[in-house]
Amino acid sequence: MTTATDSTRTIVTGSKTGTPPRRAGARNREQLISWAFLAPFLVAFVLFLAWPIVHGIILSFTDQSLTGAGGAFVGFANYVEALGDPKMWQSMGNTVWFTLLSTVPLVVIALVMAALVDRGIPGQWLWRLSFFMPFLLASTVISQIWVWIFNPQVGAANNILEFFGLEPLAWLQNPDTNMLSIVIATVWWTVGFNFLLYLAAMQNIPPQQYEAASLDGAGAWRQFWSITLPQLGPATVLILILQILASLKLFDQAYQMLGGVASDTTRSIVQYIYEAGFVSYRFGYSAAISYVFFALIVILGVVQALITRRRKEQF
Amino acid sequence: MSTATVTATRTEAITTAETRKPRRAHLPGQKPFGPLRITAFVVLLLLAIGWLLPFLWAVATAFKTETDAASGDPGWIGAAGPTIDAFTAILSQGNVYTWAFNSLWTSVAITLITLTISALAAYAFSRLDFTGRKWLFVVIIASIVVPPQVLIIPLFYEMLAFNLIDTYWGLILPQVVAPAMVFILKRFFDAIPIELEDAARVDGAGRLRIFWSIVLPLSRPIMASVGIFVFIAAWNNFLWPFLVINDTTLMTLPVGLQTVISAYGVQYAQVMAQAVLAALPLIVVFLIFQKQIVKGVATSGFGGQ
Numbered sequence: 262m263t264t265a266t267d268s269t270r271t272i273v274t275g276s277k278t279g280t281p282p283r284r285a286g287a288r289n290r291e292q293l294i295s296w297a298f299l300a301p302f303l304v305a306f307v308l309f310l311a312w313p314i315v316h317g318i319i320l321s322f323t324d325q326s327l328t329g330a331g332g333a334f335v336g337f338a339n340y341v342e343a344l345g346d347p348k349m350w351q352s353m354g355n356t357v358w359f360t361l362l363s364t365v366p367l368v369v370i371a372l373v374m375a376a377l378v379d380r381g382i383p384g385q386w387l388w389r390l391s392f393f394m395p396f397l398l399a400s401t402v403i404s405q406i407w408v409w410i411f412n413p414q415v416g417a418a419n420n421i422l423e424f425f426g427l428e429p430l431a432w433l434q435n436p437d438t439n440m441l442s443i444v445i446a447t448v449w450w451t452v453g454f455n456f457l458l459y460l461a462a463m464q465n466i467p468p469q470q471y472e473a474a475s476l477d478g479a480g481a482w483r484q485f486w487s488i489t490l491p492q493l494g495p496a497t498v499l500i501l502i503l504q505i506l507a508s509l510k511l512f513d514q515a516y517q518m519l520g521g522v523a524s525d526t527t528r529s530i531v532q533y534i535y536e537a538g539f540v541s542y543r544f545g546y547s548a549a550i551s552y553v554f555f556a557l558i559v560i561l562g563v564v565q566a567l568i569t570r571r572r573k574e575q576f
Numbered sequence: 577m578s579t580a581t582v583t584a585t586r587t588e589a590i591t592t593a594e595t596r597k598p599r600r601a602h603l604p605g606q607k608p609f610g611p612l613r614i615t616a617f618v619v620l621l622l623l624a625i626g627w628l629l630p631f632l633w634a635v636a637t638a639f640k641t642e643t644d645a646a647s648g649d650p651g652w653i654g655a656a657g658p659t660i661d662a663f664t665a666i667l668s669q670g671n672v673y674t675w676a677f678n679s680l681w682t683s684v685a686i687t688l689i690t691l692t693i694s695a696l697a698a699y700a701f702s703r704l705d706f707t708g709r710k711w712l713f714v715v716i717i718a719s720i721v722v723p724p725q726v727l728i729i730p731l732f733y734e735m736l737a738f739n740l741i742d743t744y745w746g747l748i749l750p751q752v753v754a755p756a757m758v759f760i761l762k763r764f765f766d767a768i769p770i771e772l773e774d775a776a777r778v779d780g781a782g783r784l785r786i787f788w789s790i791v792l793p794l795s796r797p798i799m800a801s802v803g804i805f806v807f808i809a810a811w812n813n814f815l816w817p818f819l820v821i822n823d824t825t826l827m828t829l830p831v832g833l834q835t836v837i838s839a840y841g842v843q844y845a846q847v848m849a850q851a852v853l854a855a856l857p858l859i860v861v862f863l864i865f866q867k868q869i870v871k872g873v874a875t876s877g878f879g880g881q
Contacts, residue, residue, distance in 0.1 A: 288705075294783050295706035302697035302758065309750045310719055313730035320730060329736075377620045380613065386866065391624035393869075395631070397858040399812040399830040405837065405851040406634045409844055415648035417633055449630060454873060461874035481612050510725050513814045517834060531725045531815075538729050539819065551726040562721060 321548035339549035352533040360508040371455030393453030400513035462496035638849035662849035675832035698761035801872035
């Protein structure tokens with residue numbers, strides 16, 4: 262295969278360009294064409310990703326305000342302030358707490374859903390639609406639906422509690438339950454994405470393995486434990502990483518379900534970035550918090566890479 | 577080898593890898609209606625009902641009168657019977673159409689620009705030879721880890737400097753850079769047999785021509801899958817449009833709806849009618865493109881977005 266490709270290439274170059282100088286000209290041409298292909302993406306990449314990353318770091322060392330005032334270099338003052346800011350730590354803590362609370366159900370429920378659908382029960386499209394449909398909805402829409410469900414006077418959540426003989430709750434208004442309410446809404450909203458990832462991974466398992474197992478007399482439950490689950494390792498690692506990264510970015514639904522009012526028990530780190538920048542107009546400080554948050558994500562990435570490497574060494 | 581054969585093989589390979597047909601109705605040696613299968617079916621049904629219920633309940637509320645909606649009576653149909661008053665009230669509010677239009681065209685623009693620039697770059701990384709190819713690709717792939725939320729301050733500042741606050745371009749441009757797309761598409765292009773292009777080159781076709789008439793047609797399935805996904809993300813994006821747009825007539829649907837919720841106060845039926853209306857277009861998109869969306873999730877997920 263490779264040899265064939267190489268010989269074709271040699272023939273092509275050989276027939277078109279004979280001498281070394283002309284081949285160099287062809288290389289230059291290839292360079293030019295390459296940069297022409299890359300240019301549109303690179304311009305956008307530099308303008309809207311690379312430069313903002315660098316500029317954010319620069320801003321984090323200044324006292325820049327939204328109105329354009331300030332901008333003087335303040336050294337590490339913003340970072341020192343951020344690390345000593347109880348509100349920053351509280352938002353960070355809330356974000357990590359939300360990530361812990363949401364990740365487990367978002368992975369486990371997705372696995373259960375996919376395992377059931379993968380068993381070939383008729384009505385695939387209905388299951389897919391039911392579980393994945395909420396993921397298509399805008400955060401505004403899901404927030405409205407859940408604010409309505411969690412409404413202490415007229416909402417369905419308390420009707421359900423009443424049905425089971427439980428005390429009604431103030432859900433979003435109560436600092437003890439507001440984070441839980443956001444977790445419930447989020448699990449409903451986003452579990453479909455993980456469900457589809459698991460389903461794709463399960464459908465990649467060769468059916469012959471199941472056939473062989475069933476010939477050996479293994480039942481459905483046994484097949485799930487001994488064939489499906491062990492082969493879902495890579496998919497689970499991937500889903501966990503994606504889920505943790507997604508949960509750490511909590512903002513939309515928490516902000517909107519509480520009507521934009523910051524609650525000390527639900528304020529996420531992204532919301533604090535937003536508040537510092539667009540409510541207190543402190544761009545420099547906001548940029549500094551952004552990078553503290555980014556550092557958290559990078560540290561997690563490094564830890565994850567180390568764990569994966571260690572696991573690879575073990576095998 | 578004809579192009580058609582290759583296309584067929586290629587498409588087949590993708591379909592097998594990413595979404596195979598649902599498994600047979602039941603596994604060999606297994607009773608079609610064994611107790612385990614019935615239990616599985618019941619659990620699945622309960623889960624599906626649980627997942628549909630919040631939305632169905634919102635739909636039911638949207639068809640109630642405001643008095644019934646506010647009564648706290650858990651019935652599906654209010655005492656006054658179903659009514660479309662809430663929907664008429666929402667639709668008579670002129671802005672909803674403007675917002676829907678804004679959402680639609682900006683999402684389409686974001687999707688088309690993202691697909692175009694990412695595919696061109698991915699092709700260069702996959703097939704062309706140029707100085708710095710390796711490290712440039714590493715830099716772009718590394719940037720996947722940067723959460724967009726971290727960049728809101730410098731991006732907003734940049735939009736201020738370019739005078740793009742409260743403009744469509746300010747809304748669109750920062751959303752078109754998707755390094756993950758370049759990665760996914762490059763991996764796909766890598767798998768297209770190079771012989772196809774060599775044949776065209778012998779015939780004297782230029783790179784752009786090869787890209788346009790050979791590579792792009794072969795990549796239609798992946799472009800569709802990932803494109804729909806980019807579209808959904810753009811349609812539902814809240815934070816960036818919320819920051820960059822203040823002009824009511826330039827708002828997208830999610831941001832526009834958010835601004836009127838407080839104005840409605842406790843008019844639950846109208847709030848729910850509005851939620852249902854905003855959800856409808858994407859549900860229709862899902863029903864039409866179900867296969868591509870499922871594939872898009874598989875590819876974008878495994879691409880490490």
